[in-house]
Amino acid sequence: MKHSIVIAGSGFAGMWAALAAARAAHVAGKSDDISITVVSPVAELHMRPRLYEAALEGMAPELGPLFTAVGVRHVAGKIEAIHAADRHVAVVRNDGARENLSYDRFILATGSQVVSPPVPGLAEYSFNVDQLHEAQKLERHLRDLPNRPESEARNTVVIVGGGFTGIETATEMPERLRAILGQDAKVRVVVVDHAPAVGFELGPVPRPVIEEALRECGVESVASSGVTAIEAGGVVIADGSRIPAATVIWTAGMRANPLAAQIGEGHDRFGRLPVDPYLRAPGVPAVYVTGDVARAATDDLGNVAAMSCQHALSLGRVAGYNAVAELVGLPLHPYSQPKYVTCLDLGAWGALYTEGWDRQVRLTREEGKALKVAINTQWIYPPAPNREAAFEYAKPDHVIVP
Numbered sequence: 179m180k181h182s183i184v185i186a187g188s189g190f191a192g193m194w195a196a197l198a199a200a201r202a203a204h205v206a207g208k209s210d211d212i213s214i215t216v217v218s219p220v221a222e223l224h225m226r227p228r229l230y231e232a233a234l235e236g237m238a239p240e241l242g243p244l245f246t247a248v249g250v251r252h253v254a255g256k257i258e259a260i261h262a263a264d265r266h267v268a269v270v271r272n273d274g275a276r277e278n279l280s281y282d283r284f285i286l287a288t289g290s291q292v293v294s295p296p297v298p299g300l301a302e303y304s305f306n307v308d309q310l311h312e313a314q315k316l317e318r319h320l321r322d323l324p325n326r327p328e329s330e331a332r333n334t335v336v337i338v339g340g341g342f343t344g345i346e347t348a349t350e351m352p353e354r355l356r357a358i359l360g361q362d363a364k365v366r367v368v369v370v371d372h373a374p375a376v377g378f379e380l381g382p383v384p385r386p387v388i389e390e391a392l393r394e395c396g397v398e399s400v401a402s403s404g405v406t407a408i409e410a411g412g413v414v415i416a417d418g419s420r421i422p423a424a425t426v427i428w429t430a431g432m433r434a435n436p437l438a439a440q441i442g443e444g445h446d447r448f449g450r451l452p453v454d455p456y457l458r459a460p461g462v463p464a465v466y467v468t469g470d471v472a473r474a475a476t477d478d479l480g481n482v483a484a485m486s487c488q489h490a491l492s493l494g495r496v497a498g499y500n501a502v503a504e505l506v507g508l509p510l511h512p513y514s515q516p517k518y519v520t521c522l523d524l525g526a527w528g529a530l531y532t533e534g535w536d537r538q539v540r541l542t543r544e545e546g547k548a549l550k551v552a553i554n555t556q557w558i559y560p561p562a563p564n565r566e567a568a569f570e571y572a573k574p575d576h577v578i579v580p
């Protein structure tokens with residue numbers, strides 16, 4: 179009887195898990211004995227790391243032909259529940275039909291989402307760049323701004339949260355606004371953050387570079403504060419003052435997909451499930467957890483994978499390989515990713531490339547930007563839809579770092 183692998187999610191981790199699983203089955207000469215099914219709303223890889231960009235073309239490369247080339251089946255729908263004791267998942271297909279899918283190994287790769295705290299007006303009046311449809315909604319709103327009467331609020335964007343996403347969105351925004359409102363328009367972009375500085379979570383080493391870029395891009399910041407309410411015409415901040423703004427973009431915090439809460443224990447403050455070195459969920463037989471839903475050690479020094487594309491790519495490959503390896507008797511591959519880098523887009527200033535967990539500055543401005551463009555337009559894209567190309571990059575120890 180065929181063994182069945184079910185993968186939830188076709189993001190970076192889910193896609194690579196599927197390709198790595200197909201490769202492992204091929205390497206073991208067991209392709210005919212293993213069925214691999216990916217369940218996700220659509221057979222596309224959504225380029226979440228690029229959703230702060232102005233142009234949203236090419237943000238959802240198709241995965242159908244690639245999956246077909248490696249013998250992976252895609253089911254268009256969502257997993258609603260994981261019945262780990264009975265080894266099946268409950269699926270709601272996009273057409274509303276419900277079914278249970280049995281598995282011999284299940285891989286949870288459902289990613290993360292921006293946190294939406296109970297701030298008054300958040301749901302009604304804010305935008306975000308977390309998912310493709312949200313970024314498209316923001317883009318439609320920005321394109322419509324010229325149809326509104328000229329005002330300070332019309333020309334102002336407030337970005338809530340000064341982490342990676344907030345900084346990338348903010349530094350892109352002045353040029354993006356001027357392209358829409360006219361090069362002479364007086365535009366204003368303000369980042370509001372609880373922390374004492376924008377980019378605080380990135381540590382002290384890159385902070386002067388980030389602050390220089392914010393200054394040059396003309397981005398203001400309100401630090402050690404928070405947005406307490408969002409209204410149609412702007413935001414109220416912690417001291418009771420208001421910033422008039424027709425556009426408010428919420429970027430504060432990421433949380434693991436809620437399916438992770440259905441299994442295991444010891445979830446971290448982001449809702450991620452701790453995994454063993456092979457990315458298995460301890461105490462949950464036959465379940466692997468990968469990408470943004472996994473809390474995985476990257477090395478022996480106490481570092482843990484970030485909720486990042488960089489880690490999701492490797493985590494996916496290892497989970498996919500191991501799920502099949504366990505079934506066909508190949509040696510398991512421990513997850514390890516000791517090199518940590520970041521490449522932060524800083525709009526017209528350029529980009530900042532750092533190495534190490536303390537983020538030593540390696541490339542800035544145009545040099546950093548050239549690397550960011552290569553990452554965003556080539557490195558994180560799916561391989562060509564043929565088996566050889568896919569398997570070439572689907573080895574569990576394949577790591578893409580500069």
Ligand SMILES: Cc1cc2nc3c(=O)[nH]c(=O)nc-3n(C[C@H](O)[C@H](O)[C@H](O)COP(=O)(O)OP(=O)(O)OC[C@H]3O[C@@H](n4cnc5c(N)ncnc54)[C@H](O)[C@@H]3O)c2cc1C
Nearest residue numbers: 187188189190191226227257288289469470485486487488
């Ligand atoms: C604006 C922005 C900028 C970023 N910049 C960077 C960066 O510069 N560098 C970096 O490394 N990372 C960056 N990230 C983070 C990166 O995008 C994520 O860490 C990465 O997408 C995680 O990959 P994943 O496969 O775990 O999850 P995702 O990419 O979120 O994919 C999750 C998949 O699961 C599917 N899914 C969800 N729920 C279900 C369900 N119930 N059933 C079935 N399928 C489901 C989704 O449709 C999707 O296919 C950025 C993120 C954002 C939003």
